[in-house]
Amino acid sequence: MVRQYLDFEKPIADIHEQIESLRASGAAPGTHDKELERLTKKAHSLEVDIYGKLSPWQQTQLARHPERPSMLDYVEKFVEGFLELHGDRAYRDDPAIVGGIGRIGTREVVIIGNQKGRTLKTRVIRNFGMANPEGYRKALRLMHMAERFKKPVVCFVDTPGAYPGMGAEERGQSEAIARNLMEMGRLKVPIVVVIIGEGGSGGALAVGVGDRILMLENSVYSVISPEGCAAILWKDGTKTATAAEALKVTAKDLLALKVIDEILPEPLGGGHHDVTQMSTTIRTAIVRHLDQLEKMSEKERTEARYQKFRAMGVYEG
Amino acid sequence: MSWFRQKLRKITASGEDRTEIPEGFWLKCNGCKEIIYRKEVDANSKICPKCNYHFPISVDERVGLICDPHTFKAWGGELKSKDPLVFKDSVRYRDRVKKAQKKTGRNDVMVCGDAAICGRPVVLGIMDFEFMGGSMGSVVGELVTRAAERALKKRVPLILFSASGGARMQEGILSLMQMAKTSVAIARLRENGVPYISVLTDPTFGGVAASFSMLGDVNIAEPGALIGFAGPRVIEQTIKQSLPEGFQRSEFLLEHGMVDMIVDRKTLRDTLGRLVAFFGSTAVAAGH
Ligand SMILES: [Zn+2]
Numbered sequence: 001m002v003r004q005y006l007d008f009e010k011p012i013a014d015i016h017e018q019i020e021s022l023r024a025s026g027a028a029p030g031t032h033d034k035e036l037e038r039l040t041k042k043a044h045s046l047e048v049d050i051y052g053k054l055s056p057w058q059q060t061q062l063a064r065h066p067e068r069p070s071m072l073d074y075v076e077k078f079v080e081g082f083l084e085l086h087g088d089r090a091y092r093d094d095p096a097i098v099g100g101i102g103r104i105g106t107r108e109v110v111i112i113g114n115q116k117g118r119t120l121k122t123r124v125i126r127n128f129g130m131a132n133p134e135g136y137r138k139a140l141r142l143m144h145m146a147e148r149f150k151k152p153v154v155c156f157v158d159t160p161g162a163y164p165g166m167g168a169e170e171r172g173q174s175e176a177i178a179r180n181l182m183e184m185g186r187l188k189v190p191i192v193v194v195i196i197g198e199g200g201s202g203g204a205l206a207v208g209v210g211d212r213i214l215m216l217e218n219s220v221y222s223v224i225s226p227e228g229c230a231a232i233l234w235k236d237g238t239k240t241a242t243a244a245e246a247l248k249v250t251a252k253d254l255l256a257l258k259v260i261d262e263i264l265p266e267p268l269g270g271g272h273h274d275v276t277q278m279s280t281t282i283r284t285a286i287v288r289h290l291d292q293l294e295k296m297s298e299k300e301r302t303e304a305r306y307q308k309f310r311a312m313g314v315y316e317g
Numbered sequence: 318m319s320w321f322r323q324k325l326r327k328i329t330a331s332g333e334d335r336t337e338i339p340e341g342f343w344l345k346c347n348g349c350k351e352i353i354y355r356k357e358v359d360a361n362s363k364i365c366p367k368c369n370y371h372f373p374i375s376v377d378e379r380v381g382l383i384c385d386p387h388t389f390k391a392w393g394g395e396l397k398s399k400d401p402l403v404f405k406d407s408v409r410y411r412d413r414v415k416k417a418q419k420k421t422g423r424n425d426v427m428v429c430g431d432a433a434i435c436g437r438p439v440v441l442g443i444m445d446f447e448f449m450g451g452s453m454g455s456v457v458g459e460l461v462t463r464a465a466e467r468a469l470k471k472r473v474p475l476i477l478f479s480a481s482g483g484a485r486m487q488e489g490i491l492s493l494m495q496m497a498k499t500s501v502a503i504a505r506l507r508e509n510g511v512p513y514i515s516v517l518t519d520p521t522f523g524g525v526a527a528s529f530s531m532l533g534d535v536n537i538a539e540p541g542a543l544i545g546f547a548g549p550r551v552i553e554q555t556i557k558q559s560l561p562e563g564f565q566r567s568e569f570l571l572e573h574g575m576v577d578m579i580v581d582r583k584t585l586r587d588t589l590g591r592l593v594a595f596f597g598s599t600a601v602a603a604g605h
Contacts, residue, residue, distance in 0.1 A: 162547075164546070165547075166552060169547065169552065171573070172531075173527070173546035174527040174531045177546070178526075179532070181501065181528060182501065185504040186501070186508060202493070202496060202523070202527045205496060206527075208497075209497050223486055223492050233406035233487075234406050246402065246405065247402070247489045253489075253490075254490055257490060259494055309494065309501045312491060312495070312497070313491055313494065314455050314488075314491060315396050315398060315459055316396070317395040
């Protein structure tokens with residue numbers, strides 16, 4: 001697959017292009033070794049430089065990168081015996097949310113996550129990861145199943161938001177999201193949430209309430225997209241970078257605001273540069289947190305979850 | 318379509334464009350467009366005598382219509398926003414808040430209090446749309462949570478009136494988290510059998526609709542209120558067509574099973590009284 005570069009990755013792309021053309025030049029082996037070594041070093045130092053100081057808007061672009069690993073990529077990497085379970089038992093199966101059972105290590109878990117689609121065709125089928133009410137209701141059905149059989153729940157968040165369509169309103173998008181927030185608040189089994197890409201507002205939160213909220217280094221999580229915020233508050237849809245900065249959408253920001261518990265480091269340039277390494281990091285963190293959470297009693301855990309969300313917010317008086 | 322556009326403007330985040338009842342003897346009804354005598358509307362619970370359009374009413378008027386006389390005791394009014402993101406667009410968030418405080422005479426959106434309805438104690442919360450479009454930030458989230466905790470402690474019904482454009486963007490992710498915070502607080506009421514009645518008024522959208530306001534044991538809507546997750550304009554832009562007449566109105570929500578009933582402002586007190594009596598009797602039977 002041809003690597004896709006974001007606009008701010010242009011300097012890196014240029015050097016990679018030079019390397020490619022040298023390799024394709026047909027010269028005798030070894031002819032360009034020195035030059036290739038120099039260019040490779042240069043590319044690396046550029047990467048360290050560029051990825052080391054990404055702006056919030058650049059990070060948003062990285063979080064939405066078409067090659068960014070999705071929930072299903074991680075499932076393939078570290079979930080054994082995965083079986084997808086479909087449907088909300090009321091209306092339809094929503095492909096924008098994937099749910100199922102699987103093993104992480106020795107532990108049987110219920111896995112739920114937004115799925116944007118990995119090809120153009122599946123992106124359309126999955127509505128670009130924007131769920132309808134039946135998606136959230138499927139998620140809730142599976143969480144209740146997890147509770148009945150005392151299995152922990154692992155959620156992967158990656159969505160631009162809940163779908164703003166006519167059918168979604170008719171079938172109660174508000175109610176579906178609200179109910180998930182309420183039910184996830186009181187679910188008796190452990191819930192670990194991992195924000196793996198884009199945490200788009202209520203559509204993300206509806207599968208994002210848990211005992212632990214982990215966030216990949218280059219993921220973003222926001223009440224509104226930078227585009228939407230720019231259009232409403234700046235009345236200028238091009239002010240996305242300014243809005244992204246003002247909204248404080250990065251993992252570092254969210255850790256400082258005490259909204260998330262831990263940042264999971266990504267390979268240089270993002271998870272898609274080394275999916276295996278990224279998967280190991282995520283898997284290790286999930287296991288560690290589930291180990292901790294399972295040591296708590298049901299009562300301790302739900303009380304701690306209540307207090308965790310109870311404490312969110314900043315006000316005076 | 319023009320009335321719809323007009324309505325659309327009402328639900329933008331700032332709320333500054335909201336059509337208000339102009340001063341003077343006469344006013345124009347947003348429903349039937351008739352010119353009506355203001356006193357007639359005032360005497361009719363701010364309802365148009367010709368078409369039953371429910372004009373926006375102030376929090377104080379709401380208290381007067383719902384509560385037994387002199388029973389409303391406000392609390393929590395001292396809470397203020399702290400601008401955690403130091404947010405600034407064309408205007409600083411701090412200044413927006415100050416302006417809204419000056420305009421409304423209160424610190425933030427949510428007005429909470431203990432009250433009695435038809436002789437029974439309740440915890441009451443009412444959102445003031447005039448304060449930054451009723452947007453939910455940390456203060457709204459905290460007050461809804463305190464109201465729920467208070468209702469739980471006293472074992473009395475919680476009644477919340479919502480009117481909101483959604484989450485308060487200027488508080489970023491913290492405003493989103495208020496959806497979780499308030500919903501988790503409502504979960505506690507459910508687990509402990511303490512009733513919660515949600516009254517959705519015009520307009521209720523976004524983060525407020527998609528959290529505590531949809532979670533009542535009973536959901537009541539005022540006639541003609543616009544209620545939804547996504548704003549009509551966002552939906553129209555997404556689906557690239559205009560929305561049908563009556564879309565996202567209370568009657569639409571009733572038809573689609575999202576609210577239990579639509580209750581006229583004039584009979585709302587009696588309806589709330591009936592519900593509170595019903596819930597009160599079950600609590601007694603359960604030995605609480
Ligand atoms: Zn009228």
